[in-house]
Amino acid sequence: MGKKIFEKNENIENCPVRNVIDRIGDKWSMLIILLLAEEQVLRFNEIHKCIGTISQKMLTVTLKSLESDGLVKRTVFPQIPPKVEYELTHRGKSLLPHLLALTEWANNNMSDIKASREQYEKVNA
Amino acid sequence: MGKKIFEKNENIENCPVRNVIDRIGDKWSMLIILLLAEEQVLRFNEIHKCIGTISQKMLTVTLKSLESDGLVKRTVFPQIPPKVEYELTHRGKSLLPHLLALTEWANNNMSDIKASREQYEKVNA
DNA sequence: CGGCATCCAGATGGATACTG
DNA sequence: CAGTATCCATCTGGATGCCG
Numbered sequence: 001m002g003k004k005i006f007e008k009n010e011n012i013e014n015c016p017v018r019n020v021i022d023r024i025g026d027k028w029s030m031l032i033i034l035l036l037a038e039e040q041v042l043r044f045n046e047i048h049k050c051i052g053t054i055s056q057k058m059l060t061v062t063l064k065s066l067e068s069d070g071l072v073k074r075t076v077f078p079q080i081p082p083k084v085e086y087e088l089t090h091r092g093k094s095l096l097p098h099l100l101a102l103t104e105w106a107n108n109n110m111s112d113i114k115a116s117r118e119q120y121e122k123v124n125a
Numbered sequence: 126m127g128k129k130i131f132e133k134n135e136n137i138e139n140c141p142v143r144n145v146i147d148r149i150g151d152k153w154s155m156l157i158i159l160l161l162a163e164e165q166v167l168r169f170n171e172i173h174k175c176i177g178t179i180s181q182k183m184l185t186v187t188l189k190s191l192e193s194d195g196l197v198k199r200t201v202f203p204q205i206p207p208k209v210e211y212e213l214t215h216r217g218k219s220l221l222p223h224l225l226a227l228t229e230w231a232n233n234n235m236s237d238i239k240a241s242r243e244q245y246e247k248v249n250a
Numbered sequence: 251c252g253g254c255a256t257c258c259a260g261a262t263g264g265a266t267a268c269t270g
Numbered sequence: 271c272a273g274t275a276t277c278c279a280t281c282t283g284g285a286t287g288c289c290g
Contacts, residue, residue, distance in 0.1 A: 016231035016234075017156075017159070017227070017228045017231050018155075020231035020235070020238075021150060021231075026150070031142075034142070043251085044251075045251070055283075055284050056253075057253095057255095057283075058282090058283060058284075059253095060252080060253060061283085068241060068246075069238050069242060070241035080251085080290090081251040081252080082253085082290085084251080091234060094234075095234075098227050101222075101223045102142070102227075103141075105145070105219070105220060107142075109145075109216060109219070109220075110141035113144075113194050113195060116194055116195035117194060120193035151262085152262080168271085168272090169273075170271065170272075173272095180263075180265075181272085181273075182263075182264075182265090182274085183263060185274080186262095186263085205270085206271040207271050207272055207273080208272085209271080209272060253290090254288080255286100255287085255288080255289100256285100256286085256287085256288100257284105257285085257286085258284085258285085259282105259284085261282075264277105264280095265276100265277085266276085266278105268276100270272095270273090270274105
C-alpha cells in the first residue's frame with residue numbers, strides 16, 4: 001500500500017483529506033458542484049429552483065464557502081435588478097471526476113447498502 | 126455530459142449520492158476506512174490508539190454505521206477479555222480507490238485552497 | 251434579484267461514569 | 271477489552287423578515 005495516509009498521533013484535524021471532506025461532506029456543496037457541472041453557468045435563483053429543497057440562507061452560505069475555496073467563480077453584473085452568475089473554476093472542474101466516480105459507485109451500490117441496513121436492523125432488533 | 130445526475134424537483138434526499146456522502150462525510154468514517162485499508166485488521170482499541178482524538182462513543186457509533194452499510198466486517202472472539210476485530214469488506218474495499226483519489230486531490234490542492242481562503246478573507250474584511 | 255440578520259430546533263459529537 | 275448510558279456543548283441548517 002506504500003505511503004501512509006496519516007501517521008498515528010498525527011494532528012488529524014489538519015490533514016488535507018478531512019479538510020476537503022469537511023466541505024464536500026456538508027448537506028449541499030456536492031449537489032451544487034454537480035449541478036454547475038451540468039449547466040455550466042447559473043444564476044442564484046436558477047440554482048435555487050433546481051434544488052427546490054434548499055433554503056436561501058444555505059444556498060448563500062454554501063456558495064460563499066465554495067467561492068472562498070476557489071471551486072466556484074462568482075460574477076456580479078452591476079445592474080438593477082442585480083444579476084449574479086455562478087460557474088465552476090478550473091479547480092472545481094478538477095474535483096469533478098472524483099465526485100462523478102463517487103456518484104457512480106453510489107448508484108451501483110445503493111440497493112445493496114439499503115439491503116445491508118435493513119438486514120442489520122432485523123438482526124439487532 | 127450525457128445523463129443527468131439529478132432531475133429538477135427530484136427528491137434529493139433520496140438520491141444515492143447524498144446517501145453515500147452522508148456516511149462518508151461525517152467526522153470519522155473516512156479516516157477509519159483509510160486506516161483499515163492500511164492495516165488490514167485492527168482491534169477496537171488499536172483503532173482508538175491510531176486515531177487518538179476520537180472518543181470511545183464516536184468510535185462505536187461510527188463502526189456500527191459502517192458495519193450496517195456492509196463496508197466493515199466485525200468479528201467477535203468469544204473469550205475473556207473480549208476481542209473484536211474490524212476489517213474492510215469487499216464493498217468497503219471497492220469504495221477505497223475513490224477515497225484515495227479524493228485524498229490525492231486534497232493533498233495536491235490543499236495549499237492552493239488555503240491560499241484562496243486567506244485571500245477571500247482579506248478581500249471581505 | 252440576490253442577498254443579510256436573527257432566532258431557533260434538531261443533529262452531532264465530546265466527557266464522564268458504569269458494565270459483562 | 272469493548273463496549274453502554276447519560277448528560278451536555280456545539281454545530282448545522284431551516285424559517286422568517288428586512289434591504290439595496
